[in-house]
Amino acid sequence: MSEAVAHDDHAHGPEKGLMRWVYTTNHKDIGTLYLLFSLTMFMLGGAMAMVIRAELFQPGMQLIDPHFFNQMTTMHALIMVFGAVMPAFVGLANWLIPMMIGAPDMALPRMNNWSFWILPFAFTLMVVTLFMEGGAPAAGWTMYAPLVLQTGDAFPFLIFSIHLLGISSVMGAINIIATIMNMRAPGMTLMKMPLFVWTWFITAYLLIAVMPVFAGAVTMLLTDKFFGTSFFSAAGGGDPVLYQHIFWFFGHPEVYIMILPAFGIVSAIIPTFARKPLFGYSSMVYATASIAFLSFIVWAHHMFTVGMPLAGQLFFMYATMMIAVPTGVKVFNWVSTMWKGSMTFETPMLFALAFVILFTIGGFSGLMLAITPADFQYHDTYFVVAHFHYVLVTGAVYSIIAAAYYWMPKWTGHMYNETAGKIHFWWSTISVNVLFFPQHFLGLAGMPRRIPDYSVQFADWNMVSSIGGFAFGLAQVYFCWIVYKTIKGGEKATDRVWEGATGLEFENLPSPAPYHSFTMAPEIK
């Protein structure tokens, strides 16, 4: 390690001033940009969720118009999916993959800069639609035709914004694959890579496979609206359901794009704090690959109610149920990693453990949704809303928060305040369950999703859910403060940071990691 430090001391540091961030090709700078951008979008999307929960606090319309409510649900989802969760994982990939495989930087640093800098422009296009004639997109993040074609001036902005997001994602994915394929330090064989690298490697292939499909779908919407085509209009010989098939062929892999890297993060954190190596490493790799494969053949389970033939419904039901097998393998492996370990419960571990439990609850409701006959009752209700928020908030977002606590000392050189972290954890975990668990009840009792107002028998649980929502939102403001304090200062982090930490970034680099790391390839044991 000392050799690496001595070398890095000679390296030039970052430029000064604002231009450092505009011109930077450094994977750590770009990782930071992605993460801060993601946090900003998380707060913006969260603010929209607060508007939604405030309107749903009691029956009747009190605060906003139903059309604006639809704009809020649509924009909340688009911003959270494409602005918060995906960029956060790309940011983590930028910071961590080169350090984890002993590479000096990403394989394509200039393209890396471009991948990031597309995002603020793409989201500017998307967010300004709130101020346009007809308001922001209001047809749901799935943008089903023909409803989405009723969008006002926002429509082309929405489409082009998605094109830009797709370009950014595909470039990011190419970069990650090129880095992993070409930049591993000698001796870092594929089956020695940390699981986070593996899960991102597979995720990157998913991105390259499906983002162009999504771009195609929205381009067809664009031509249907402006150039007289009828891809999705029965009157012109098209089919509205065709859009849903194309969308979900993208959309289902997309939801795994948002969860596979989370699996990698949790697989890094649990062994560290259990002080025991990850159980079943190779089966974890194979399970990830199996989930990625299955993600391509289950899309129509999002559309069981469109009137598919019986054989189609059966196929998609069976294929979807199969996903429970590799996902179960992962959960069993995590539990076995903890088994007979020597556990401590610092904040990252708390978030990782909550991830395993709450994500599994989301998995259970997912299995229930897979059962086609029962899905006819669950479909498009709050049961679905509860399901995907369990897997996305207490799944993906929890893993990102866990990762932030786990690696922040390595990035900044400072420990976060452990008490503050624990308060943030308990506050979030209690409130998030108050927020989302009652939504299972609402859905089963018959409340459809995406409605701005509801019948009075749903009033109690909606109020409970809203209270949980406000508390959870406030907890994330607290998280921003913790992050700010940690960047500014705090107890000096040791090089290893955590007693049980393993991996090149902890064992071979000081804290904070120098601006240029591994300019000489490390030795892989």
Added chain:
Amino acid sequence: MLRKISKLVAAATATVVTGMQSASAGYMDTLNMTKGVTPISERVYDLHMLILWICIIIGIVVFGAMFYSMVKHRKSKGAVAATFHESTKLEIVWTIVPFLILVGMAIPATSTLIFMTDTTESDMTVKITGHQWKWEYEYLDGAAEGVRFISSLSADSRKAIYADPASVDNYLLDVDNEVVLPVGKKIHFVLTASDVIHAWWVPELGQKQDAIPGFANELWTEIREPGVYRGQCAELCGRDHGFMPIVVRAVPEEEFAIWAADRKNVGKAAETVDKVWTVDDLYARGEEVYNTACIGCHQLNGMGLPSVFPAINGSAIATGPVGAHMDVVMNGRPGTAMAAYKDQLNDVDIAAVMTYQRNAWDNKTGDHVLPADVKAVRGGTPE
């Protein structure tokens, strides 16, 4: 040991179940799926409960192991980490066992699905068309053959949205025209839509199906108990997606026949286009029609929603020539949310609502439209 655990789990389960059942029946309705009133809904409910319990039991086992480990294997208790990190045998076990459990779930799921999709040998067919934001029902055969009507959110509920939701019965789940069906008959539904995708869902019937413009979907039901069953549109369909409820009234067959006969005579006996209509009558009738058919988009004050739905108050169409106005009302505006009402409203209703639109708010044109005028434009088709 295993038997002991399974006994314990069974005992705990039984306690929870009785506890839940003894909770007030009314409150349970807000916690779990309804058992419903059809053979389909009952099978779906059983399937739902089966999978729910399987998930709960797996959850108890997995989370139990996790919590045991978190309590016992912590460093503060002096636990020393073991070093094992793989076992092919275990990996095979926890691949095969879940797979077998899934097969066990798939068997009843498959048979239920086959049962649900069999729409053959039905006793009658009802066509359901989704519009922004109301449902249209048309009885294609049987005692009510030819009956056709629009079902919109009740005026009471609509008024309560910005006032006091608790003051009305069945807030947002009440309509002006209920769809009436006979009990004990296999009823076949054909679903479609005129503008965007909607979804027809009544939880007690255990079914949900999309209504897609240009395509026909199918459902069937056989309601066992007379009663009123309420549901909602379940597919986001625009601004008033939350305000297009479904109300099914299931009645004995004889009562259904009486209803059908009454319904068929509504148009013929009560009002003919040739009746002499006063402007005041038309205006009053038009206000009622407006408040169910038009209000969703054009709003109570006739101002629409800026840049989404145009205003009628002060519009050139509603204050200009009657012919152009009638064309918009009857034929709609293709490519926009404005639907064609010539098949949804009768001549009297169209004349009335136009009269209302031409005289309400600031539109003091002073003229009025007669049902006979509408009839003439329609080409003489009698009501």
